Amino acid sequence: MKTKYALLLSVLLMVWTLNVYGQTARKSKAKAVAKKSDISSVLGKPDYESTIDSLDTKVWIISQKKNSEMKKTQTGKMMRTTKDNVTEMDQEGKDGMTAGTHYLIFDVTNIKNGKQITDTSAKVEVVSPSRKNSSVTLQPMMNHFGGGVSLDEKGEYLFTISLDVGDDYRTTQFKYKVK
Numbered sequence: 001m002k003t004k005y006a007l008l009l010s011v012l013l014m015v016w017t018l019n020v021y022g023q024t025a026r027k028s029k030a031k032a033v034a035k036k037s038d039i040s041s042v043l044g045k046p047d048y049e050s051t052i053d054s055l056d057t058k059v060w061i062i063s064q065k066k067n068s069e070m071k072k073t074q075t076g077k078m079m080r081t082t083k084d085n086v087t088e089m090d091q092e093g094k095d096g097m098t099a100g101t102h103y104l105i106f107d108v109t110n111i112k113n114g115k116q117i118t119d120t121s122a123k124v125e126v127v128s129p130s131r132k133n134s135s136v137t138l139q140p141m142m143n144h145f146g147g148g149v150s151l152d153e154k155g156e157y158l159f160t161i162s163l164d165v166g167d168d169y170r171t172t173q174f175k176y177k178v179k
Contacts, residue, residue, distance in 0.1 A: 039107055039144055042070070046107075048159075048174040054112050057172055059161070060105040064148065067103040099136075099148035106138055106145040106161060116143045121164045129155030151178050 039060070040046070046058040062070075104124060108117040122138040122145040130153060138145035138161075151157060156177045163170045 050172055052170050056109045056111050058107040061102050100150035102149050102151045104147055104149050123162050125160045127158040129153050154178050
Protein backbone atom coordinates (compact mmCIF):
# COMPACT_ATOMS: atom_id res chain seq x y z
CA MET A 1 0.00 0.00 0.00
CA LYS A 2 2.83 2.37 0.80
CA THR A 3 4.36 1.74 -2.63
CA LYS A 4 1.06 2.64 -4.32
CA TYR A 5 0.94 6.01 -2.48
CA ALA A 6 4.61 6.65 -3.20
CA LEU A 7 4.08 5.83 -6.90
CA LEU A 8 0.96 8.03 -7.09
CA LEU A 9 2.77 10.88 -5.33
CA SER A 10 5.74 10.55 -7.72
CA VAL A 11 3.46 10.66 -10.80
CA LEU A 12 1.56 13.70 -9.49
CA LEU A 13 4.82 15.47 -8.66
CA MET A 14 6.16 14.81 -12.19
CA VAL A 15 2.94 16.07 -13.80
CA TRP A 16 3.01 19.23 -11.68
CA THR A 17 6.73 19.80 -12.42
CA LEU A 18 6.16 19.41 -16.16
CA ASN A 19 3.30 21.90 -16.03
CA VAL A 20 5.28 24.49 -14.11
CA TYR A 21 8.63 24.23 -15.91
CA GLY A 22 7.38 23.10 -19.28
CA GLN A 23 5.47 26.28 -20.11
CA THR A 24 6.61 28.07 -23.21
CA ALA A 25 7.89 31.62 -22.89
CA ARG A 26 5.12 34.02 -23.82
CA LYS A 27 5.90 37.11 -25.80
CA SER A 28 4.12 40.17 -24.55
CA LYS A 29 2.36 42.17 -27.23
CA ALA A 30 1.64 45.11 -24.93
CA LYS A 31 2.73 48.45 -26.30
CA ALA A 32 4.35 51.09 -24.18
CA VAL A 33 1.95 53.87 -23.40
CA ALA A 34 3.24 57.42 -23.86
CA LYS A 35 3.17 59.43 -20.68
CA LYS A 36 0.50 62.08 -20.54
CA SER A 37 3.09 64.51 -19.30
CA ASP A 38 5.49 64.10 -22.21
CA ILE A 39 4.52 66.91 -24.57
CA SER A 40 8.03 66.92 -26.04
CA SER A 41 7.42 63.56 -27.70
CA VAL A 42 4.55 65.12 -29.66
CA LEU A 43 5.80 68.63 -30.34
CA GLY A 44 9.54 68.09 -30.49
CA LYS A 45 12.10 70.58 -29.25
CA PRO A 46 10.58 73.57 -27.42
CA ASP A 47 10.93 77.08 -28.83
CA TYR A 48 12.12 78.25 -25.42
CA GLU A 49 13.36 76.44 -22.33
CA SER A 50 14.67 77.74 -19.01
CA THR A 51 15.01 76.96 -15.33
CA ILE A 52 13.76 79.47 -12.76
CA ASP A 53 14.54 78.56 -9.15
CA SER A 54 13.28 74.98 -8.95
CA LEU A 55 10.94 75.22 -11.96
CA ASP A 56 11.77 73.92 -15.42
CA THR A 57 9.76 75.81 -18.05
CA LYS A 58 9.25 74.94 -21.72
CA VAL A 59 7.33 76.88 -24.37
CA TRP A 60 6.11 75.79 -27.78
CA ILE A 61 4.50 78.19 -30.25
CA ILE A 62 2.61 76.51 -33.08
CA SER A 63 0.33 77.86 -35.78
CA GLN A 64 -3.42 77.55 -35.27
CA LYS A 65 -3.50 75.41 -38.42
CA LYS A 66 -1.09 72.90 -36.88
CA ASN A 67 -3.03 73.12 -33.61
CA SER A 68 -6.33 72.23 -35.30
CA GLU A 69 -4.68 69.32 -37.16
CA MET A 70 -3.20 68.06 -33.90
CA LYS A 71 -6.59 68.22 -32.14
CA LYS A 72 -7.87 65.50 -34.46
CA THR A 73 -5.29 62.99 -33.21
CA GLN A 74 -5.62 60.94 -30.02
CA THR A 75 -2.73 62.83 -28.44
CA GLY A 76 -4.38 66.13 -29.32
CA LYS A 77 -7.57 65.04 -27.59
CA MET A 78 -5.53 64.11 -24.53
CA MET A 79 -3.64 67.43 -24.55
CA ARG A 80 -6.77 69.56 -24.70
CA THR A 81 -8.31 67.91 -21.63
CA THR A 82 -8.55 70.40 -18.80
CA LYS A 83 -6.85 69.80 -15.48
CA ASP A 84 -10.22 68.71 -14.07
CA ASN A 85 -10.40 65.91 -16.70
CA VAL A 86 -13.16 67.74 -18.55
CA THR A 87 -12.83 67.14 -22.28
CA GLU A 88 -15.52 69.61 -23.29
CA MET A 89 -14.65 73.22 -22.54
CA ASP A 90 -17.02 76.10 -22.23
CA GLN A 91 -17.26 78.50 -25.16
CA GLU A 92 -14.98 81.06 -23.49
CA GLY A 93 -12.22 78.46 -23.13
CA LYS A 94 -12.59 77.34 -26.75
CA ASP A 95 -12.49 80.95 -27.98
CA GLY A 96 -9.33 81.61 -25.96
CA MET A 97 -7.58 78.61 -27.49
CA THR A 98 -8.51 79.35 -31.09
CA ALA A 99 -8.04 83.12 -30.92
CA GLY A 100 -5.10 84.61 -32.76
CA THR A 101 -2.75 83.19 -35.33
CA HIS A 102 -0.71 80.92 -33.05
CA TYR A 103 -1.20 78.66 -30.05
CA LEU A 104 1.20 78.91 -27.10
CA ILE A 105 1.87 75.84 -24.95
CA PHE A 106 3.54 76.45 -21.60
CA ASP A 107 4.81 73.46 -19.62
CA VAL A 108 6.10 73.86 -16.05
CA THR A 109 7.79 71.06 -14.08
CA ASN A 110 9.04 71.10 -10.50
CA ILE A 111 12.65 69.90 -10.67
CA LYS A 112 12.62 68.64 -7.07
CA ASN A 113 9.85 66.07 -7.51
CA GLY A 114 9.52 65.88 -11.32
CA LYS A 115 5.80 66.70 -11.27
CA GLN A 116 4.07 69.16 -13.53
CA ILE A 117 2.62 72.28 -11.97
CA THR A 118 -0.95 72.94 -13.05
CA ASP A 119 -2.62 74.09 -9.83
CA THR A 120 -1.73 77.72 -10.46
CA SER A 121 -2.41 80.45 -13.01
CA ALA A 122 -0.31 81.76 -15.87
CA LYS A 123 -0.48 84.90 -17.96
CA VAL A 124 1.55 85.92 -21.00
CA GLU A 125 2.25 89.45 -22.17
CA VAL A 126 3.31 89.89 -25.78
CA VAL A 127 5.12 92.92 -27.23
CA SER A 128 4.95 92.99 -31.04
CA PRO A 129 7.69 94.34 -33.34
CA SER A 130 5.68 97.59 -33.62
CA ARG A 131 5.67 97.81 -29.76
CA LYS A 132 1.98 96.98 -29.32
CA ASN A 133 1.21 95.19 -26.05
CA SER A 134 -1.30 92.41 -25.56
CA SER A 135 -1.89 89.90 -22.81
CA VAL A 136 -3.50 86.47 -22.63
CA THR A 137 -4.46 84.42 -19.59
CA LEU A 138 -3.34 80.87 -20.32
CA GLN A 139 -5.89 78.10 -19.73
CA PRO A 140 -4.77 75.32 -17.35
CA MET A 141 -4.95 72.07 -19.29
CA MET A 142 -4.28 68.52 -18.07
CA ASN A 143 -0.52 68.88 -17.90
CA HIS A 144 0.26 72.29 -19.37
CA PHE A 145 -1.10 75.78 -19.95
CA GLY A 146 -2.30 76.95 -23.35
CA GLY A 147 -3.79 79.92 -25.14
CA GLY A 148 -4.12 81.63 -28.49
CA VAL A 149 -1.87 84.59 -29.32
CA SER A 150 -1.83 86.93 -32.32
CA LEU A 151 1.50 87.10 -34.11
CA ASP A 152 0.36 88.77 -37.33
CA GLU A 153 3.42 91.00 -37.86
CA LYS A 154 6.77 89.76 -39.11
CA GLY A 155 9.68 90.37 -36.79
CA GLU A 156 10.77 89.70 -33.23
CA TYR A 157 8.22 89.40 -30.41
CA LEU A 158 8.99 89.69 -26.70
CA PHE A 159 7.09 87.28 -24.46
CA THR A 160 6.83 87.66 -20.69
CA ILE A 161 5.15 84.76 -18.89
CA SER A 162 4.07 85.29 -15.29
CA LEU A 163 3.33 82.22 -13.21
CA ASP A 164 1.44 82.65 -9.93
CA VAL A 165 2.93 80.05 -7.58
CA GLY A 166 1.18 80.26 -4.23
CA ASP A 167 2.19 83.56 -2.63
CA ASP A 168 4.90 84.34 -5.20
CA TYR A 169 5.21 85.14 -8.90
CA ARG A 170 7.78 83.62 -11.22
CA THR A 171 8.48 85.47 -14.47
CA THR A 172 10.32 84.37 -17.56
CA GLN A 173 11.05 86.36 -20.72
CA PHE A 174 12.05 85.23 -24.17
CA LYS A 175 12.04 86.40 -27.78
CA TYR A 176 10.39 84.68 -30.71
CA LYS A 177 10.89 85.61 -34.35
CA VAL A 178 8.10 85.36 -36.93
CA LYS A 179 9.41 85.05 -40.47
